[in-house]
Amino acid sequence: MKIRSALISISDKKEINNLLKVLSKYKIKLISSGGTFKKIKSLGYSCFEVSNYTNFPEILDGRVKTLHPKIHSGILFKRNKKSHKKILKKLNFEGIDLVITNFYPFQKTIDTTKVHEKIIENIDIGGPTLVRSAAKNYNDVVVITKISQYKKLINELNTYNGGTSLKFRLRMSREAFGETASYDAKIYNYFNSISNQSIPNKFIFEADLLEKLRYGENPHQTGAIYSNKESLKLTKLQGKDLSYNNYNDIFACLNLGKTLPKNKGTIIVKHANPSGVSMQTNHLRSYLSALNCDPISAFGGIVACNYKLNLQVAKEISKNYYEVIIANGFDKKVFKLFKTKKNLRLVDSSNFKLKNNQKILSGLNSLLMQSSDNFFFSKNNFKTVSKIKPSKKLMDQVIFSFNVCRSAKSNAIVITQDFKTLGIGSGQPSRIDSCKIAIEKMKKFNQFNYNEPLVAASDAFFPFIDGIEKLVQAGVTTIVQPYGSIRDKEIIKFADDMGIILIFSKTRHFNH
Amino acid sequence: MKIRSALISISDKKEINNLLKVLSKYKIKLISSGGTFKKIKSLGYSCFEVSNYTNFPEILDGRVKTLHPKIHSGILFKRNKKSHKKILKKLNFEGIDLVITNFYPFQKTIDTTKVHEKIIENIDIGGPTLVRSAAKNYNDVVVITKISQYKKLINELNTYNGGTSLKFRLRMSREAFGETASYDAKIYNYFNSISNQSIPNKFIFEADLLEKLRYGENPHQTGAIYSNKESLKLTKLQGKDLSYNNYNDIFACLNLGKTLPKNKGTIIVKHANPSGVSMQTNHLRSYLSALNCDPISAFGGIVACNYKLNLQVAKEISKNYYEVIIANGFDKKVFKLFKTKKNLRLVDSSNFKLKNNQKILSGLNSLLMQSSDNFFFSKNNFKTVSKIKPSKKLMDQVIFSFNVCRSAKSNAIVITQDFKTLGIGSGQPSRIDSCKIAIEKMKKFNQFNYNEPLVAASDAFFPFIDGIEKLVQAGVTTIVQPYGSIRDKEIIKFADDMGIILIFSKTRHFNH
Secondary structure (H helix, E strand, O other), X not given: OEOOEEEEEEOOOOOHHHHXXXXXXXXXXXXXXXXXXXXXXXXXXXXXXXXXXXXXXXXXXXXXXXXXXXXXXXXXXXXXXHHHHHHHHHHOOOOOOEEEEEOOOHHHHHXXXXXXXXXXXXXXXXXXXXXXXXXXXXXXXXXXXXXHHHHHHHHHHHHOOOEOOHHXXXXXXXXXXXXHHHHHHHHHHHHHHHOOOOOOOEEEEEEEEEEEEOOXXXXXXXXXXXXXXXXXXXXXEEOOOOOHHHHHHHHHHHHXXXXXXXXXXXXXXXXXXXXXXXXXXXXXXXXXXXXXXXHHHHOOOEEEEOOOEOHXXXXXXXXXXXXXXXXOOEOHHHHHHHOOOOOOEEEEOOOOOOOOOEEEEEOOOOEEEEEOOOOOOOHHHEEEOOOOOOOXXXXXXXXXXXHHHHHOOOOOEEEEEOOEEEEEEOOOOOHHHHHHHHHHHHHHHOOOOOOOOOEEEEOOOOOOOHHHHHHHHXXXXXXXXXXXXXXXXXXXXXXHHHOOEEEEEOOOOOOO | OEOOEEEEEEOOOOOHHHHHHHHHHOOOEEEEOHHHHHHHHHOOOOOEEHHHHHOOOOEHHHOEOOOOHXXXXXXXOOOOOXXXXXXXXXXXOOOOOEEEEEOOOHHHHHHHOOOHHHHHHOOOOHHHHHHHHHHHOOOOOEEEOOHHHHHHHHXXXXXXXOEOOHHHHHXXXXXXXXHHHHHHHHHHHHHHHHOOOOOOOEEEEEEEEEEEEOOOOOOOOOEEEEEOOOOOOOEEEEOOOOOHHHHHHHHHHHHHHOOOOOOOEEEEEEOOEEEEEEEOOOHHHHHHHHHHOOHHHHOOOXXXXXXXXXXXXXXXXXXXXXXXXXXXXXXXXXXXXXXXXXXOEEEEOOOOOOOOOEEEEEOOOOEEEEEOOOXXXXXXXXXXXXXXXXXXXXXXXXXXXXXXXXXXXXXXXXXXXXXXXXXXXXXXXXXXXXXXXXXXXHHHHOOOOOOOOOEEEEOOOOOOOHHHHHHHHOOOOEEEEEOOOOOHHHHHHHHHHHOOEEEEEOOOOOOO
16 A cells, blocks of 8 residues: 655654655645655655645644644544445545654753743644554554654555555554653643652653663563663673673762762672772772772672773772773873773763662562662761761761761661771661661671771661671771661760760661 | 644543533544444544544544544644644644643453454554544643543643643653653563564563562662563562662562472572571471571572472461561461561562563663573483482482572572472672571571581582582582583593582572
C-alpha cells in the first residue's frame, strides 16, 4: 500500500530537505501550514496549505490549524473497512497516510525562559493530536515524530517502493506514544514545580536511555541507565564501558565528594561503601591516607579525587588495582601513564554538580520516593552537649567525620583523625557491631596518634551506652551523633564522666 | 467570569447526576455526544448534540466526533484578546468554558483482554485532545478529568456563583496533564511489552500516590510511596502508619520470604539486612531459630512469617520489641494478644505475589534500571566441584543458605545449619571481613553441632583462598559460591585437600 499524501507540521525544520526529495520521488502529495508550508515551498516543492485543504482558516494565532475533521478523518479511517471508505467518499475527504510532526519545543522553552505565558504558548495541541491519531491507526498510517526517524522512513519508502512495512509503522507508533507521553509528563512536571507539588498525587518520570549496560548488578540481570538530562556531566576519557556497579559506586563517590571542601578530598569506594576517605591539601597525602584506612578493601574499588589528578598522585594510584578513577580533571601526563591500562576507566567529574533531586527506589510493585540527603553541613547543624567544648579546628574534623558517616550504609560508625578515616564500620543490623568493625579496622591498618583527637561519628543515636563505651575504650575522645535516645541524658553524663567531647547533630542520616 | 457552556464527554458515567444538577442550577449550556448525550437526556436535562452543534456528523464509529474547529476554537480562544473574540464572532462560534471528560478505559481494557484490536480501539483520541486544549487555556477554561473532582467543581461553582477561581483552574489543568501523560505512558508501555522492549529508548514510569509518608529515610527528608497497581496487596491490620524504612525492610523481607518454600520461613530484618532466617515446619522453632541467630540485632527490627501466625508463636514474638510483624494471615487470638501494643504494625501478606519487576534506583541526575533478581533457585543452578558430593538433604540446605545470602547486602557471607542461619556477615567492602563477622556471630549467639553439616554461602566468588580458609577453620564443611575467580582451580584443590564439599553456583548475587 503506497503512501499517497503526507501531512507535515514540524517545529524543528532541520534535515527536512532530504526527506522531501524522497517524498517527491514517490509523488506523495504534501499538506502543511504556517512555517512548515513556507519552508517546503522555499525548497521548491509543491504543497497544499492546510487552510485551503480544509477550507477553514488558520485562527487564534495558530492555536487552531489542523484540528479539523477532514484532517483527522483522513488519518483515522480504517482503509479496509467499507463503511469508513464510504463516508469519506461521501464527504469528499481523502486519506492522509503519513504524518510528520515534531512538537513546539516545550522543554527548550522552560530551559530558556521563566515567562509563564511564553511557556504555556509552547504547549502544542495540534501536533500531539495528529500524532496520536496517526499512531492509533498505525495499521494504515505512518507517524514520524523525530528527525532521527527520517532516514529509517526513507529506507522503508525505497524498500517498499513508496510504501512501508507494518512492523515499521508499529514501531513508529510505539515511539510516537513515547513522545506524547513524555511531552505531557514534562508539562505536568512543570506545573507541579510552579505549584510546589513535591509529592504530587501522580508521579510521572520520563527519561531517555543514555546507555544499555552490559548487565545489571549481576550478569543474569539486564541493566541500563536513563536520564532526563542530556548528559550526566561525567566524561569517560579512557577505559572499558562503565558497568551498573561502577555507576552505583560513582554516585556514592560523588554524593560524598561533592559535599567535601573543594580540591582536597580523596574517596575510595567499594560495594557502594567508602573504604577510606581523606581530606588534605597535599593530594598525595590525601590519596595515601584514604588508601591506608583499609588497603585490602580498596583493591578493585574506585577512587574519586575532588581535585585535578597530577602525575605524582596518579603514579601512586597506579600501584593498586582500581576499576575507575574519577577526578576533577587529569593532567595530560596522567593519560600517558595509564595508556597501557586499557581497561581502567578514567572519568572527569569537573562539570558535575550535585542537585537536590528526588531519590527513587523501587519496591515490590511500588516505588519509594524521598528528597535527597546531600545538603552541606555547617557548624549550625551541631550542638556540643558535653562540658568540654571543641576548638574550631576540631569542629571541622567533626563535620568531616559525620559527613563520611552519612555516606556509609547504615548502621555506620566512622573513626577519623586529622581529616582521614581510620576505621569505617558499615552495613550492620546492630550499631555495636559497626563500632567493633570500625575499631578493628583502625587498629589493624592505621598509624595514628593517641595524643591527637580521635573523632567518632554515628549516623543515628546510640540506644545504649555500650557502643560509646567501646569507642572511648579504644581511644576516641570526641563523639558526634544525632540526639533522640531516651538515654541521651545518661549518655551526656557518661561523656562528662569520661572527659570526652560529645556533640549532637540535629539530623539523622540513615542510608540503606 | 461565569461558565456559560460545558462540553461533556465521559466514558465512565458514574456520579454525573449530582454534577448536572448544579450545572443546570447555573444555567450552563450542555454539549455532548454519543452515550454521554443519551445519559444526560435520560436524566432529564436538555443538551446539544455535538454533531448538531458543529453541523458535522459523528463518523468512523465515533473515532471522529469532537475534533472540530468549532469545538476547539471555543475552548482555546483567549477571552481577553480582542482579535480572538473577533474571529469567533465572525465564525459565529461560541466559547466552551468547561470540559468534563474521562477517557476510554485503556488500562481496564488491557487488564481484561488480550485482543489487540480491542485494545487499540480503546485508545481515546478526542478525549485527550479536548483535555489538552482546555488545560492549555486554563486561564479561561475549567477542565475536569476525574470523577473525584466533581465535588470540588460543585464547591467552586457554589462559591463563585457559577464561576471558578484561577487557582482551581490551574490545579485542574495540572491534574489534567497528569492524566494525559499517564494515559499515553500506559499506551507506550503496552506497545513496549507487545514488542518485547525491556530496555526501551525512552523510559516512562507513571504511578499514583499510595501514601504520603511521615518522612523519608530520615526526618528531614520528605517521603512517599507510589504504585501503578491499585494496591500493594499488603494489608495493614493494626498499628501506626508504616514508615519509609518499614517499607524498605518489608520489601527486603518479602523478596526473600516469597522465594522460600511456603509455610515454614521466618525472617528478621533490620536496616534492610536479614539478622536471622530459619525454615522449619515447626513455626515456633522457626521463629526462635531466626531470633537466636542475632538477638541483639533483632531488637527493633521486623519479623516476617511466610505462614499463618498462631498464638503460640505470637506470644514468643511479643517478648521482643519489633516495629512490624508480617505474616500470611493471623489467627484471631493474635489480635487480642497484640491489642495493647497499639504502635506495633501487623501486616498481612497472604495476597502478595512476587513479580519479575524492573528494579529502579535513582542515581545523580539519572536512573539505574535492571531486571529483578528473585528467581527461584533449584539444584540446576548449582554444580558440585569438589570430590565429595552433597546428599539431597544437604543440597536443600545449600540452596537455603545461598538464598539467604542473596538477600543480604554485598559482600555477604552466610553460615547455616539445618535450615537456620548461624552467622550473617553483610555490607562489607572486603569479603574476608564478611567471613569474620559471620563466624563471630555464629560463635557468639548460637548453639550448633560440629557433627552436623555447617554450610557457608558467598554472594560472589572468593578472590583468594583466605576467606574459605577462615570458614573451614571455624568448622564449615560445605561451601557454596559463584564460580569465576582466576583462582577457582586452586580453591577446588583446597576444598578437596580439606575434605569439604564445594559447590559452584551459576549466578552471582551482588545486592547493594
